[in-house]
Amino acid sequence: xxxxxxxxxxxxxxxxxxxxxxxxxxxxxxxxxxxxxxxxxxxxxxxxxxxxxxxxxxxxxxxxxxxxxxxxxxxxxxxxxxxxxxxxxxxxxxxxxxxxxxxxxxxxxxxxxxxxxxxxxxxxxxxxxxxxxxxxxxxxxxxxxxxxxxxxxxxxxxxxxxxxxxxxxxxxxxxxxxxxxxxxxxxxxxxxxxxxxxxxxxxxxxxxxxxxxxxxxxxxxxxxxxxxxxxxxxxxxxxxxxxxxxxxxxxxxxxxxxxxxxxxxxxxxxxxxxxxxxxxxxxxxxxxxxxxxxxxxxxxxxxxxxxxxxxxxxxxxxxxxxxxxxxxxxxxxxxxxxxxxxxxxxxxxxxxxxxxxxxxxxxxxxxxxxxxxxxxxxxxxxxxxxxxxxxxxxxxxxxxxx
Numbered sequence: 001x002x003x004x005x006x007x008x009x010x011x012x013x014x015x016x017x018x019x020x021x022x023x024x025x026x027x028x029x030x031x032x033x034x035x036x037x038x039x040x041x042x043x044x045x046x047x048x049x050x051x052x053x054x055x056x057x058x059x060x061x062x063x064x065x066x067x068x069x070x071x072x073x074x075x076x077x078x079x080x081x082x083x084x085x086x087x088x089x090x091x092x093x094x095x096x097x098x099x100x101x102x103x104x105x106x107x108x109x110x111x112x113x114x115x116x117x118x119x120x121x122x123x124x125x126x127x128x129x130x131x132x133x134x135x136x137x138x139x140x141x142x143x144x145x146x147x148x149x150x151x152x153x154x155x156x157x158x159x160x161x162x163x164x165x166x167x168x169x170x171x172x173x174x175x176x177x178x179x180x181x182x183x184x185x186x187x188x189x190x191x192x193x194x195x196x197x198x199x200x201x202x203x204x205x206x207x208x209x210x211x212x213x214x215x216x217x218x219x220x221x222x223x224x225x226x227x228x229x230x231x232x233x234x235x236x237x238x239x240x241x242x243x244x245x246x247x248x249x250x251x252x253x254x255x256x257x258x259x260x261x262x263x264x265x266x267x268x269x270x271x272x273x274x275x276x277x278x279x280x281x282x283x284x285x286x287x288x289x290x291x292x293x294x295x296x297x298x299x300x301x302x303x304x305x306x307x308x309x310x311x312x313x314x315x316x317x318x319x320x321x322x323x324x325x326x327x328x329x330x331x332x333x334x335x336x337x338x339x340x341x342x343x344x345x346x347x348x349x350x351x352x353x354x355x356x357x358x359x360x361x362x363x364x365x366x367x368x369x370x371x372x373x374x375x376x377x378x379x380x381x382x383x384x385x386x387x388x389x390x391x392x393x394x395x396x397x398x399x400x401x402x
Contacts, residue, residue: 127364191224232262250287309326
């Protein structure tokens with residue numbers, strides 16, 4: 001068949017990558033050869049020793065039994081939206097303008113970016129940061145305007161770098177707090193400075209707070225929207241991580257701020273929501289029980305994660321050529337490598353020779369000249385110990401492989 005008959009993909013897909021899933025292809029090839037695999041790449045608690053609380057499962061099951069299996073309202077069922085608003089107000093978000101339920105936070109991001117930015121404009125996204133943001137922006141023809149997190153300052157957003165990168169085409173700024181992949185938690189001082197920049201330049205703040213219930217230190221998570229009732233903010237959250245149902249794909253956005261400033265934009269968001277009909281329906285009946293019911297699983301979950309975080313930091317920092325900033329939230333760490341070559345080369349060789357699966361730091365973005373990898377410390381301690389022992393032994397011989 002000649003090239004003229006081959007169907008060409010759209011140019012907008014050219015720059016879309018997703019390192020978290022892309023690395024799985026290599027891991028599958030290695031596993032097929034019979035090697036024992038240790039997976040530190042999967043941000044899914046349910047793959048390990050965490051289970052969905054029973055009252056959440058029962059609520060969704062009851063809805064299915066009651067035949068709540070048709071279409072839902074485009075923005076979500078009233079009981080769920082009321083529970084989300086109540087949680088937002090508990091966190092100090094007082095000027096709520098709109099709430100919409102989506103198929104995971106991923107859909108909320110896509111809808112909100114689509115409604116805001118035109119091709120050729122840009123949105124500030126953190127680097128390192130979750131790769132979905134750049135994938136969605138590349139799809140839309142909107143430039144990912146990457147600002148750096150400062151590794152020397154606990155991975156806080158680099159405010160000077162943000163200021164330098166705002167230009168006339170900048171429409172918004174993304175905060176991932178707690179951050180994936182570094183596990184950092186923004187200080188209140190940092191959040192207030194970003195609010196000032198957003199107000200000054202007319203930017204929408206997109207606050208990804210999907211890990212807000214998984215702050216591992218003894219302090220309260222602060223929502224950026226709670227610090228300024230007039231600031232234009234869309235706060236993203238969902239059930240996936242803290243409530244242990246990532247496969248249900250239930251997320252949401254809470255819009256807050258000055259209604260006159262946000263009104264036309266939110267109508268554009270709702271046009272897109274109406275066009276796609278609705279998010280998963282029966283699972284929405286679990287939102288109120290999750291947010292307002294028994295929360296005891298969270299303390300047990302955080303207790304395990306603290307132990308696994310501490311093990312991760314201690315063992316990785318004991319390996320020559322690796323240094324790791326202590327994560328304060330979520331279940332990720334982003335260790336730095338002092339090696340020749342790239343972190344992609346390192347991770348490929350690590351998987352092939354040891355079966356330990358991590359994700360290259362380049363898949364999340366990093367400062368030029370630095371090399372990192374992401375680990376997920378969800379697995380039980382014995383699995384983590386085995387994996388870090390393997391990484392330590394591998395590091396001793398890695399330079400000899402090159």
